[in-house]
Amino acid sequence: MPYALREALAAFRRTPLLAALSVIAIAFALFVIGLFGLTAFNIRRAIEKVEEKVEIVAYLADDATPAQVELAQQEVRALPQVASLRHVTKTEALATAMAEMEEFKEVFSDLDANPLPASFEVSLKAGSRSPEAVERVAKRIQAYPFVEDVRYGRDWLNTIYTIRRIAAGVAMVIGGAFALVAAIVIATAVRITVFARREEIGIMRLVGATDGFVQSPFLLEGLMSGLLGGVLAAALTWGTYRVLGSTMFQVEWLPSEWIVLTVIAGTAFGLLSSLVAVRRHLEQV
Amino acid sequence: MIRLTSVYKEYPRSGTALRDVTLHVNKGELVFLTGHSGAGKSTILRLIQMADLPSAGEVRVSGFSSKLMRRRDIPQLRRKLGVVFQDFRLLRDRTAEENVAFALEVTGTKRSAITPRVNRLLTQVGLAHKARACPDELSGGERQRVAIARALANEPLVLLADEPTGNLDEWAAKGVFELFREINSMGMTILMATHDLTLVRAHPEYRVVELAQGSVVYDSAAASVEAGRG
Numbered sequence: 103m104p105y106a107l108r109e110a111l112a113a114f115r116r117t118p119l120l121a122a123l124s125v126i127a128i129a130f131a132l133f134v135i136g137l138f139g140l141t142a143f144n145i146r147r148a149i150e151k152v153e154e155k156v157e158i159v160a161y162l163a164d165d166a167t168p169a170q171v172e173l174a175q176q177e178v179r180a181l182p183q184v185a186s187l188r189h190v191t192k193t194e195a196l197a198t199a200m201a202e203m204e205e206f207k208e209v210f211s212d213l214d215a216n217p218l219p220a221s222f223e224v225s226l227k228a229g230s231r232s233p234e235a236v237e238r239v240a241k242r243i244q245a246y247p248f249v250e251d252v253r254y255g256r257d258w259l260n261t262i263y264t265i266r267r268i269a270a271g272v273a274m275v276i277g278g279a280f281a282l283v284a285a286i287v288i289a290t291a292v293r294i295t296v297f298a299r300r301e302e303i304g305i306m307r308l309v310g311a312t313d314g315f316v317q318s319p320f321l322l323e324g325l326m327s328g329l330l331g332g333v334l335a336a337a338l339t340w341g342t343y344r345v346l347g348s349t350m351f352q353v354e355w356l357p358s359e360w361i362v363l364t365v366i367a368g369t370a371f372g373l374l375s376s377l378v379a380v381r382r383h384l385e386q387v
Numbered sequence: 388m389i390r391l392t393s394v395y396k397e398y399p400r401s402g403t404a405l406r407d408v409t410l411h412v413n414k415g416e417l418v419f420l421t422g423h424s425g426a427g428k429s430t431i432l433r434l435i436q437m438a439d440l441p442s443a444g445e446v447r448v449s450g451f452s453s454k455l456m457r458r459r460d461i462p463q464l465r466r467k468l469g470v471v472f473q474d475f476r477l478l479r480d481r482t483a484e485e486n487v488a489f490a491l492e493v494t495g496t497k498r499s500a501i502t503p504r505v506n507r508l509l510t511q512v513g514l515a516h517k518a519r520a521c522p523d524e525l526s527g528g529e530r531q532r533v534a535i536a537r538a539l540a541n542e543p544l545v546l547l548a549d550e551p552t553g554n555l556d557e558w559a560a561k562g563v564f565e566l567f568r569e570i571n572s573m574g575m576t577i578l579m580a581t582h583d584l585t586l587v588r589a590h591p592e593y594r595v596v597e598l599a600q601g602s603v604v605y606d607s608a609a610a611s612v613e614a615g616r617g
């Protein structure tokens with residue numbers, strides 16, 4: 103077995119509690135971020151689904167002339183954000199209403215005049231569905247004098263975006279806190295190992311071992327902790343997904359690249375933390 | 388092989404440890420470095436290992452200069468130096484052969500080359516029969532022999548010894564010094580700091596350099612040169 107690997111494993115055996123603690127701290131840091139990822143990913147999917155249906159509905163005044171309506175239709179269709187526009191006449195609106203609301207069928211047919219307004223149903227292109235873009239188009243349509251009212255899902259869309267931003271902030275803070283704990287635990291483990299092996303390290307330098315060689319067991323230990331932590335975090339996230347999925351919501355699992363990224367992030371974090379710690383503590387031997 | 392030229396060494400709190408020391412050690416020499424406690428013997432050995440740099444002057448060891456030394460060059464220099472100490476500095480939880488093998492292992496020697504080499508080294512220092520013993524199971528003289536075997540492991544150009552007999556009784560000290568003589572007779576350059584004057588006087592055939600308060604006050608080589616001139 104190569105020297106670095108043997109020593110790294112020996113360090114796990116020498117201080118099993120610290121080793122376990124660093125793995126767990128890294129795992130929790132990434133788990134929090136993984137949970138956020140799961141939430142954010144599903145929110146994004148939900149938004150995408152809703153956004154496909156995002157429409158701006160403009161109700162037209164009854165006295166709008168066909169020429170005005172025709173011109174407006176052409177102008178709105180020509181807007182770069184607009185994917186399609188459907189002109190719903192008063193008659194069509196009534197037919198739809200009667201079809202969709204069986205229980206009011208009687209009421210509608212008894213009326214002398216059709217009370218429902220004609221409307222434009224405008225859907226937007228994929229890149230133009232942010233709240234700001236929707237609002238811009240809505241304002242533009244509102245500007246026609248014969249448009250009485252414009253409806254679009256501004257409020258709840260904003261709410262979802264805000265929730266996502268808050269969730270990201272919270273995940274960053276909690277994940278960051280766990281990452282800090284992980285870095286401190288790793289540094290402590292390095293310090294203890296350096297102290298336990300100080301004579302050995304002194305002799306290694308005396309006989310001409312390179313700095314890289316002296317550092318290698320520590321770096322390998324950090325790398326292995328990070329790898330284990332990353333895998334554990336992925337497993338915890340998956341467990342949460344299963345529990346959530348089977349109890350409350352329809353949730354989708356993360357793309358596999360995200361999982362690979364989690365494990366890589368853990369490994370890189372473990373390696374980096376031990377590199378920083380070992381550089382500092384080896385100076386003092 | 389080793390050249391100290393007008394070397395000064397100041398320590399922040401304890402002041403001047405070395406004062407204008409010029410000392411050349413040639414290939415194949417065995418040199419006693421003597422002087423009272425605090426005279427600067429260990430300091431010279433530390434400067435040669437470049438564990439510390441001189442405050443002024445230059446230390447040159449086989450192509451390495453203290454003026455050009457970079458941190459990453461140090462391991463290469465150390466592989467050319469074998470060092471033994473008064474307190475042996477063996478790893479307690481390893482056997483004699485593991486202690487010797489350690490020096491080879493951590494400098495990247497091929498695994499298959501290590502075992503035969505360790506056997507040869509232990510035989511050379513007369514400890515082949517104690518290869519599996521831990522330091523606690525060895526006498527002081529035997530421990531120092533293990534340390535010498537380790538110092539020789541990477542085929543150094545120079546053996547530096549800081550009071551190698553300081554912790555040994557007279558007989559063990561004699562034995563260890565005989566080993567040094569033997570190693571020297573095969574061509575190894577040896578610089579040995581000692582204040583064992585009995586030992587030094589018993590071997591007038593070797594060069595003696597005496598330090599006092601950080602300066603060279605006597606060098607048998609220079610003395611004989613001067614005597615020859617006079």
Ligand SMILES: Nc1ncnc2c1ncn2[C@@H]1O[C@H](COP(=O)(O)OP(=O)(O)OP(=O)(O)O)[C@@H](O)[C@H]1O
Pocket residue numbers: 398399400401403404422423424425426427428429430431582
């Ligand atoms: N790391 C250090 N920091 C400060 N002062 C030091 C250091 N090492 C040595 N000195 C000082 O340098 C002087 C020479 O010390 P050195 O160890 O070289 O003496 P020595 O000749 O080896 O003595 P001894 O026979 O007791 O080993 C002493 O005054 C000592 O206090």
Ligand SMILES: [Mg+2]
Pocket residue numbers: 428429430549
């Ligand atoms: Mg000394």
